[in-house]
Amino acid sequence: MSSLATTARLRRFGGPLRDRLTVGPGATLLVAGLWPLLTLGLSPRLSAAIAYTLCLLFAFPHVARTWFEVYARRENLLEHPVPTIFLPLVLLAGAGMLLDAPTLLGPWAVLLYLAGSVVHHTQQTLALLAERARAAGQPLTRARPAAALLLGAAAAVAGWCVGPTPTSFYGIQPPMLPAAWRGAAYGLSVLALAGLAVWLFRRHRQGVSVREEALILAPQVLWYTLLAAAPALVLFVPALHGLQALGAEGAAGDREGIWRRYGLAFLLGGALFEALPGLIASAGIEVSTAYVAVTAWLQLHHFLTEPLRWRREAAR
Amino acid sequence: MSSLAGTRAWIVNRPVDLLLAGSGLAFALYLPLALFVHGAVAPALLAFAGLLSVLGNGPHFMASYVRLYGERDTRRAHPLVAYVAPLLLAAGVVGTLVSPRGFGAWFIKAHVIWSGYHYSGQTYGIALLYCRKRDLALHAWEKWLLLGPIAFSYLLPTISFEAGQTGGAFYNLPYPTIATALHDAFGLAPPAWLNQATAWGYGAAIAAFVGWLAVRRFRGASVPLPAVLAVAAQMLWFTVVGANPTFSLFVPLFHSLQYLVVIYAFHRGAWLQEGQPLNRLARRHYAFLVLLGIFLFGAVPGVLAQYGCDRQVAYAAVIVFINLHHYMIDGVIWKLRRPELRRALVTPLEQAA
Numbered sequence: 001m002s003s004l005a006t007t008a009r010l011r012r013f014g015g016p017l018r019d020r021l022t023v024g025p026g027a028t029l030l031v032a033g034l035w036p037l038l039t040l041g042l043s044p045r046l047s048a049a050i051a052y053t054l055c056l057l058f059a060f061p062h063v064a065r066t067w068f069e070v071y072a073r074r075e076n077l078l079e080h081p082v083p084t085i086f087l088p089l090v091l092l093a094g095a096g097m098l099l100d101a102p103t104l105l106g107p108w109a110v111l112l113y114l115a116g117s118v119v120h121h122t123q124q125t126l127a128l129l130a131e132r133a134r135a136a137g138q139p140l141t142r143a144r145p146a147a148a149l150l151l152g153a154a155a156a157v158a159g160w161c162v163g164p165t166p167t168s169f170y171g172i173q174p175p176m177l178p179a180a181w182r183g184a185a186y187g188l189s190v191l192a193l194a195g196l197a198v199w200l201f202r203r204h205r206q207g208v209s210v211r212e213e214a215l216i217l218a219p220q221v222l223w224y225t226l227l228a229a230a231p232a233l234v235l236f237v238p239a240l241h242g243l244q245a246l247g248a249e250g251a252a253g254d255r256e257g258i259w260r261r262y263g264l265a266f267l268l269g270g271a272l273f274e275a276l277p278g279l280i281a282s283a284g285i286e287v288s289t290a291y292v293a294v295t296a297w298l299q300l301h302h303f304l305t306e307p308l309r310w311r312r313e314a315a316r
Numbered sequence: 317m318s319s320l321a322g323t324r325a326w327i328v329n330r331p332v333d334l335l336l337a338g339s340g341l342a343f344a345l346y347l348p349l350a351l352f353v354h355g356a357v358a359p360a361l362l363a364f365a366g367l368l369s370v371l372g373n374g375p376h377f378m379a380s381y382v383r384l385y386g387e388r389d390t391r392r393a394h395p396l397v398a399y400v401a402p403l404l405l406a407a408g409v410v411g412t413l414v415s416p417r418g419f420g421a422w423f424i425k426a427h428v429i430w431s432g433y434h435y436s437g438q439t440y441g442i443a444l445l446y447c448r449k450r451d452l453a454l455h456a457w458e459k460w461l462l463l464g465p466i467a468f469s470y471l472l473p474t475i476s477f478e479a480g481q482t483g484g485a486f487y488n489l490p491y492p493t494i495a496t497a498l499h500d501a502f503g504l505a506p507p508a509w510l511n512q513a514t515a516w517g518y519g520a521a522i523a524a525f526v527g528w529l530a531v532r533r534f535r536g537a538s539v540p541l542p543a544v545l546a547v548a549a550q551m552l553w554f555t556v557v558g559a560n561p562t563f564s565l566f567v568p569l570f571h572s573l574q575y576l577v578v579i580y581a582f583h584r585g586a587w588l589q590e591g592q593p594l595n596r597l598a599r600r601h602y603a604f605l606v607l608l609g610i611f612l613f614g615a616v617p618g619v620l621a622q623y624g625c626d627r628q629v630a631y632a633a634v635i636v637f638i639n640l641h642h643y644m645i646d647g648v649i650w651k652l653r654r655p656e657l658r659r660a661l662v663t664p665l666e667q668a669a
Contacts, residue, residue: 045624046623046624048622049622049623049624052619052622053619053622056615056619264604264607267607267608267610267611268607270611270614270615270616270619271607271610271611271614271615273615274614274615274618274619275610275611275613275614275615275618276614277618278614278615278617278618278627278631279366279614281627283363287627
């Protein structure tokens, strides 16, 4: 009995409610349920501000946690100088160029950020999936659903880039794709969903309990299908991704001092994502350009360094 | 006197006290600026002052927040400042966002007027602290002599400004002088002799202060040098530098450095008991204050802007909120009659630890 209980506990990242809400699809479904209010009841500006506030609470602290975890350990810098030192500096130079030539580079920075998000969100989903499967004693082997997840998310992003009004990021739109891509994107999304279903079915046939795995896959599938279809909802995706990571962190890391760590990450996240663009804008740079440059730099840097944390957690 | 030569006589040590708590740094910086920098502020210096503000001014505000909200006893002892004042000030922020040129102008005005009073209070407190550390018992009339030049150095520029017709601007938000407001509301004007009387009062206060210093020295019970320096620095900040806008940029930094020295001394005893290197804990505390300062001063107005508020007005409103709250907090948490403060700031370190 106790071993069963232990297994059940290990298969979750926290309590059942927190697990379903943060790591699973609970929060995503809540946001999706608010869709009528967000699109019909509130102005787009207020809806975006609410999404931004959730980013302040979850997405930015999630990024800041990576800074603390990666740069607080000297060995990370010595063992991985390329993602921790070299590439961030290259990205910083890119952000400087973006501030200098926003019209030319802005759309490409947005596209790079969106593409990086696709890869990063998929990496996180896979990392959580692998961790849970390992804890449950049913480790993933060759059958990783990476291709299907990536395909689905990439298709959704391609859909955003189709005109006449592509999804914009702080008022800057990614390079526009031909209208014919919209149909292709839908087709690819369906294909990706089918691929995931087949993968889960095969796991089930192998005797694996796929319910928990499906719950981990569900958020990303919902982000890049249901939420991606509504401009008011897609702004919530970074916050939901951050919430998922923060929710999983409690079990993976040291529980003691978790609120202190979150508090510091909250402050650093706010300082980096909000105060820094404000500072740059005070030097006479367009506010939206400053936000895009800083956000793209911080997020791409996060995409590069976060896998170092996952690797260390997996090793533990 | 030799028994006082150790940690008792200084808050941190001789150079730190003279440069920062006594604001010797202000005098050191004033001379080259007065000689070589004239006219409008250079953009590079403005940016440099902004950076110093993040590193010095922000942490000094945040240190008072940490002192109030980080200590349960302090919070409980001052519920009005800890819980009621933030609500009232938040209402002030809302009022400023709704009516930047109406209510906002007076919200800013409250900050501008209180600011000088707050500086004066700190100068007076630091001067008294050094006297206390040297076992210098001051009579009530001596305290008035000490306070005189401090108070008049604040009153002179304040009255001169408020009696005039040209208001100021804070983050591009204009605010009136009291004279214009009185004239517009009641048709009143300040008496013509007010400025001159204040200037005479200032001169008399300086003369009395210098005389008192001389008498004290003659009697072999000199007023401590950092105390004299602190008073002189306040006079420099408020009444000498008006013609040099570049130097004025750095005045909040000097005030903040004074404060941070006291903060360091206050926490030092507790840090020593933690058994970790003192400098490491001090650095960690300072880094936290910098981070908190960047968040409150930089991120909170940005978030308000995300909700559709004017960015400049949001910055002004949040800065005024933090400043006014800081003045209120400092008004209650630094009473030397409290034993824990005496232990931290006056008692020799060896005894306190």
